[in-house]
């Protein structure tokens with residue numbers, strides 16, 4: 547039986563990297579965390595690690611690009627908890643060479659693959675879970691974007707990302723930012739807040755060894771946006787306490 551007074555959070559791609567650390571930090575706040583993982587074994591291993599730390603964690607098989615998994619996840623959460631308080635759309639992929647300008651070489655296949663995970667799956671999963679988020683007293687949706695989704699910074703010579711142009715990844719995060727703005731507008735009369743997070747450049751499999759930020763700090767923006775108070779922002783784009791330009 548679940549405890550109706552505890553908040554419930556789903557973190558996609560929660561089995562490693564920033565997602566696992568986000569689950570850990572939300573769990574440490576007393577929130578029940580559902581560790582979404584496309585490979586259930588990896589999800590179970592991550593949930594077991596969190597449980598050993600005293601966190602109420604459960605693994606959930608969820609390949610975000612799989613509609614059957616998305617529907618089954620919604621059904622499971624409905625049956626177990628009757629609502630969802632926090633959705634962290636964290637799962638993401640980047641297949642291009644971080645150091646190259648890939649605009650002239652990116653294939654249509656790469657674009658489609660990256661958009662499937664980083665954009666289309668987020669919209670589909672969020673839609674599947676919206677009825678449960680609406681039942682929360684304070685629903686929060688966090689979309690893991692990136693500073694690389696900022697059109698303003700990409701267009702500004704001298705900005706920190708001006709020469710970091712991974713076309714498919716960057717465009718997928720720009721599209722995700724558009725979703726944040728549109729969904730926040732669609733839900734502006736509800737208690738649900740929707741925001742985009744830039745975690746920082748973080749030492750994970752995706753971020754690489756050269757990244758300056760530790761994972762423990764990389765999860766902080768997601769955790770902050772997942773636990774915003776009722777008078778907190780919606781439809782914004784944040785890194786830690788700072789607002790980023792779209």
Ligand code: NDP
Pocket residue numbers: 558559560561562563564565582583584585588608609610611635636637638639663690691692693744745746747748749750751752753754757
């Ligand atoms: P990692 O590569 O360490 O982890 C990515 C997670 O996403 C893994 O759990 C992976 O699962 C999961 N995932 C990928 N595809 C799917 C899928 N189809 N269904 C379910 N899960 C999936 O990356 P990070 O922790 O670094 O990244 C987390 C988010 O933060 C991403 O959205 C990324 O774009 C964003 N971000 C990261 C930055 C960084 O510097 N690290 C900078 C800016 C943004 P599996 O283990 O099975 O592969």
